Amino acid sequence: xxxxxxxxxxxxxxxxxxxxxxxxxxxxxxxxxxxxxxxxxxxxxxxxxxxxxxxxxxxxxxxxxxxxxxxxxxxxxxxxxxxxxxxxxxxxxxxxxxxxxxxxxxxxxxxxxxxxxxxxxxxxxxxxxxxxxxxxxxxxxxxxxxxxxxxxxxxxxxxxxxxxxxxxxxxxxxxxxxxxxxxxxxxxxxxxxxxxxxxxxxxxxxxxxxxxxxxxxxxxxxxxxxxxxxxxxxxxxxxxxxxxxxxxxxxxxxxxxxxx
Amino acid sequence: xxxxxxxxxxxxxxxxxxxxxxxxxxxxxxxxxxxxxxxxxxxxxxxxxxxxxxxxxxxxxxxxxxxxxxxxxxxxxxxxxxxxxxxxxxxxxxxxxxxxxxxxxxxxxxxxxxxxxxxxxxxxxxxxxxxxxxxxxxxxxxxxxxxxxxxxxxxxxxxxxxxxxxxxxxxxxxxxxxxxxxxxxxxxxxxxxxxxxxxxxxxxxxxxxxxxxxxxxxxxxxxxxxxxxxxxxxxxxxxxxxxxxxxxxxxxxxxxxxxxxxxxxxxxxxxxxxxxxxxxxxxxxxxxxxxxxxxxxxxxxxxxxxxxxxxxxxxxxxxxxxxxxxxxxxxxxxxxxxxxxxxxxxxxxxxxxxxxxxxxxxxxxxxxxxxxxxxxxxxxxxxxxxxxxxxxxxxxxxxxxxxxxxxxxxxxxxxxxxxxxxxxxxxxxxxxxxxxxxxxxxxxxxxxxxxxxxxxxxxxxxxxxxxxxxxxxxxxxxxxxxxxxxxxxxxxxxxxxxxxxxxxxxxxxxxxxxxxxxxxxxxxxxxxxxxxxxxxxxxxxxxxxxxxxxxxxxxxxxxxxxxxxxxxxxxxxxxxxxxxxxxxxxxxxxxxxxxxxxxxxxxxxxxxxxxxxxxxxxxxxxxxxxxxxxxxxxxxxxxxxxxxxxxxxxxxxxxx
Numbered sequence: 001x002x003x004x005x006x007x008x009x010x011x012x013x014x015x016x017x018x019x020x021x022x023x024x025x026x027x028x029x030x031x032x033x034x035x036x037x038x039x040x041x042x043x044x045x046x047x048x049x050x051x052x053x054x055x056x057x058x059x060x061x062x063x064x065x066x067x068x069x070x071x072x073x074x075x076x077x078x079x080x081x082x083x084x085x086x087x088x089x090x091x092x093x094x095x096x097x098x099x100x101x102x103x104x105x106x107x108x109x110x111x112x113x114x115x116x117x118x119x120x121x122x123x124x125x126x127x128x129x130x131x132x133x134x135x136x137x138x139x140x141x142x143x144x145x146x147x148x149x150x151x152x153x154x155x156x157x158x159x160x161x162x163x164x165x166x167x168x169x170x171x172x173x174x175x176x177x178x179x180x181x182x183x184x185x186x187x188x189x190x191x192x193x194x195x196x197x198x199x200x201x202x203x204x205x206x207x208x209x210x211x212x213x214x215x216x217x218x219x220x221x222x223x224x225x226x227x228x229x230x231x232x233x234x235x236x237x238x239x240x241x242x243x244x245x246x247x248x249x250x251x252x253x254x255x256x257x258x259x260x
Numbered sequence: 261x262x263x264x265x266x267x268x269x270x271x272x273x274x275x276x277x278x279x280x281x282x283x284x285x286x287x288x289x290x291x292x293x294x295x296x297x298x299x300x301x302x303x304x305x306x307x308x309x310x311x312x313x314x315x316x317x318x319x320x321x322x323x324x325x326x327x328x329x330x331x332x333x334x335x336x337x338x339x340x341x342x343x344x345x346x347x348x349x350x351x352x353x354x355x356x357x358x359x360x361x362x363x364x365x366x367x368x369x370x371x372x373x374x375x376x377x378x379x380x381x382x383x384x385x386x387x388x389x390x391x392x393x394x395x396x397x398x399x400x401x402x403x404x405x406x407x408x409x410x411x412x413x414x415x416x417x418x419x420x421x422x423x424x425x426x427x428x429x430x431x432x433x434x435x436x437x438x439x440x441x442x443x444x445x446x447x448x449x450x451x452x453x454x455x456x457x458x459x460x461x462x463x464x465x466x467x468x469x470x471x472x473x474x475x476x477x478x479x480x481x482x483x484x485x486x487x488x489x490x491x492x493x494x495x496x497x498x499x500x501x502x503x504x505x506x507x508x509x510x511x512x513x514x515x516x517x518x519x520x521x522x523x524x525x526x527x528x529x530x531x532x533x534x535x536x537x538x539x540x541x542x543x544x545x546x547x548x549x550x551x552x553x554x555x556x557x558x559x560x561x562x563x564x565x566x567x568x569x570x571x572x573x574x575x576x577x578x579x580x581x582x583x584x585x586x587x588x589x590x591x592x593x594x595x596x597x598x599x600x601x602x603x604x605x606x607x608x609x610x611x612x613x614x615x616x617x618x619x620x621x622x623x624x625x626x627x628x629x630x631x632x633x634x635x636x637x638x639x640x641x642x643x644x645x646x647x648x649x650x651x652x653x654x655x656x657x658x659x660x661x662x663x664x665x666x667x668x669x670x671x672x673x674x675x676x677x678x679x680x681x682x683x684x685x686x687x688x689x690x691x692x693x694x695x696x697x698x699x700x701x702x703x704x705x706x707x708x709x710x711x712x713x714x715x716x717x718x719x720x721x722x723x724x725x726x727x728x729x730x731x732x733x734x735x736x737x738x739x740x741x742x743x744x745x746x747x748x749x750x751x752x753x754x755x756x757x758x759x760x761x762x763x764x765x766x767x768x769x770x771x772x773x774x775x776x777x778x779x780x781x782x783x784x785x786x787x788x789x790x791x792x793x794x795x796x797x798x799x800x801x802x803x804x805x806x807x808x809x810x811x812x813x814x815x816x817x818x819x820x821x822x823x824x825x826x827x828x829x830x831x832x833x834x835x836x837x838x839x840x841x842x843x844x845x846x847x848x849x850x851x852x853x854x855x856x857x858x859x860x861x862x863x864x865x866x867x868x869x870x871x872x873x874x875x876x877x878x879x880x881x882x883x884x885x886x887x888x889x890x891x892x893x894x895x896x897x898x899x900x901x902x903x904x905x906x907x908x909x910x911x912x913x914x915x916x
Contacts, residue, residue, distance in 0.1 A: 019829075019830035019831070020830070034505060035505075036623075036624075037505065038505075038623070040506045041506045047782065048783070050825055059825065059827075060825050060834055062833050065472055066296055066300045066471045066473060067300075067302065067305050068471070068472065068504075068507045069507070069510070069619050070622065071304045071305060071392060072302075073300055074300050087506075088622045090622075090625070115442075115830050118831055120442075121297070122297075122418075128406060129409065132407075132410070134404055134407040135361050135362035137361055140282060140285055140727055142353035142356065142357065145356045145359050145360070146356065146359035146361070148370075148371040148372065149371055151368075151369060153367075154364050154365070161389075161399060162395070162615070164299075165299055199360065200362055
């Protein structure tokens with residue numbers, strides 16, 4: 001979609017922070033409008049000429065990006081109040097409707113800021129470790145093919161496997177905060193992904209033990225924001241529900257096995 | 261004074277992760293360095309699939325030998341044959357392994373692995389997961405790496421940038437110097453072997469299909485430290501990408517593998533000759549069938565099972581087809597674009613391509629399910645890279661320019677069996693560079709793809725390097741740790757390199773706010789990209805490459821006056837980029853020199869002023885060697901051994 005009235009230039013307000021545990025502040029830059037501009041191009045334009053709207057030359061803005069085609073998950077930011085990948089966020093799209101021609105870019109608020117728009121999402125990777133997010137194969141030796149899978153099963157797993165650990169779901173989640181233990185939709189869906197694989201299911205019990213504990217599935221408040229912001233349209237709420245059912249069965253089994 | 265062996269792997273893409281997993285599995289501790297969380301490495305961008313002669317393909321008449329042969333044929337016979345042989349025969353086992361790791365490969369109705377057509381082959385031998393195969397394979401290996409990380413066998417250093425290899429006075433690699441990209445701390449790390457798995461150098465061209473981290477900086481640093489380059493001029497230009505302001509986004513060959521067609525508007529006269537259509541502005545859906553010029557199908561009608569298979573010729577050939585058509589004025593709207601059309605495909609086929617169709621839709625606003633995509637060729641892959649050797653049982657042994665493989669290296673040979681045609685499994689020399697203890701795996705390794713890489717062979721070669729050659733790395737590190745451990749090397753050797761790198765950073769940081777009118781690194785990078793794209797991509801000439809060389813040399817002078825805009829002591833991306841730019845310039849100079857000296861046309865190195873391929877003179881690797889004292893490069897020619905398949909002239913017109 002193309003903006004009806006293309007501006008010649010526009011203002012971009014960026015929330016900045018010089019380093020970890022430093023105060024944040026806002027700066028505005030004027031950027032020329034170009035065709036097919038995305039937020040990465042905007043940030044590149046700012047980098048090429050880091051002079052604020054009031055004419056002050058400042059340090060270039062730091063940000064995280066990688067593939068620029070929405071598959072690496074690096075460039076998540078909060079743009080005009082909405083968490084998303086900045087590479088696939090087109091300026092034209094932001095200028096449709098009545099929005100005045102200012103773009104605001106902020107770092108995600110649920111993760112510690114490293115500098116400016118660059119955040120540290122290590123917690124997401126640590127959580128993958130916690131739930132043993134892998135298929136426990138014997139070794140890399142040639143031992144023949146893996147288990148057969150129907151196209152439907154593949155379809156279901158592939159949908160979850162497209163998760164690029166971007167963190168949108170966690171930013172949008174009211175239950176996931178900077179300081180609590182909640183693991184959030186990303187990891188719950190990943191647990192399902194591995195539980196549904198015949199060899200991956202070897203560790204299903206251990207995964208469910210983790211998700212039964214503090215910060216696990218019961219902390220989900222069912223706000224369903226995660227599924228709305230996921231750039232890969234992963235059926236996150238469905239996954240949480242399925243893991244919830246696995247947990248119920250798991251709890252009953254544990255009860256009868258005499259484990260508490 | 262033996263010590264516990266340690267291996268450093270630099271780069272966390274497919275090659276680096278496969279190496280980390282294999283080395284850790286062999287019981288050797290791994291330190292894994294990456295500029296980004298490894299799960300975000302550029303391998304995620306690979307879309308189409310991974311080639312292998314699995315059982316159903318075999319029963320359609322394909323073989324590992326065919327896979328081997330078509331890889332050489334596609335590469336215009338500049339590939340090293342024993343490594344390619346080994347890779348082709350390992351491929352089906354690698355597919356099985358990935359399948360066991362839980363990679364969600366697309367399935368047939370009965371639940372077996374599905375396959376699709378791909379470029380450079382008339383067999384359906386490409387296994388895939390939707391149109392995001394690289395992402396899925398990377399995740400599979402990322403998960404296995406995480407498992408070893410949880411067990412304490414792999415230590416990750418993410419957001420650490422490799423700065424320099426630590427090479428001691430005897431020329432042995434003993435570790436690396438790296439910088440924490442957040443705290444900016446510069447530090448040396450010891451290792452008994454170092455694996456470079458740092459990918460390609462697309463950023464030298466400004467805009468390419470590569471990720472922003474693919475500067476080639478790491479390879480260039482090894483080069484400046486004494487490692488050699490092989491065929492750096494060999495750069496693949498992918499036929500189909502979406503041109504963009506910030507990058508060119510890949511539109512996978514799988515679109516054509518699944519039946520997509522490339523066409524441009526035109527008019528056909530009574531003699532069957534096409535001329536550009538005068539009405540350039542029409543909507544593609546309004547252009548009637550008889551005014552659609554299917555460029556590649558008309559050029560290569562006999563290549564595959566149907567004339568439409570002409571869309572699947574080797575990438576360099578397809579790229580030239582599209583490029584020349586556009587040059588003749590056939591471009592969409594008179595511009596530099598052609599159509600890639602999948603609108604006619606059935607819905608379930610479109611669903612298999614969803615990952616790339618979504619990318620197209622998100623970035624252009626057009627739905628490619630209804631409207632043909634506008635594409636143009638873009639820089640995509642580095643076939644050339646760090647020079648590496650290997651061990652084989654074949655006699656006579658390949659003559660390498662460096663004597664790193666010992667004379668008696670073949671001692672493990674079983675005398676009751678004929679000589680194995682591939683590489684010796686577990687040999688410490690497999691994919692070692694000319695610097696002892698320094699390895700090159702994956703895209704940064706020059707060995708596999710010759711002058712053009714076939715689609716869906718990159719994922720294979722990266723994983724193969726890690727899994728197959730990883731064992732040799734573990735073996736080498738174990739021997740070193742016993743006989744000559746890195747732990748025993750004087751601290752001074754390491755601190756010398758830390759001082760060198762710290763001085764380099766300090767010098768760049770000191771330019772911030774200086775009164776002098778400096779050179780803007782981003783502007784210099786833009787200009788570098790332009791001249792390299794103009795002169796070292798689809799069509800090359802002596803004159804053009806010479807012109808580019810003198811300009812790049814003037815940029816190297818300009819770089820001495822480069823001025824930073826950021827003296828931040830925390831996550832200074834300006835510093836990291838500018839430092840890499842200096843290394844990119846030196847790498848670019850080597851690419852141009854090798855290109856100038858290769859006076860023939862071979863694969864992607866198409867020179868309009870040369871007469872085809874010249875096997876007599878250039879069935880050779882152009883080995884670049886750098887002299888840091890004088891800042892000069894030397895290109896030395898090394899024969900590409902031909903132990904198995906005699907080179908023949910490439911011809912995709914169906915007369916193979």
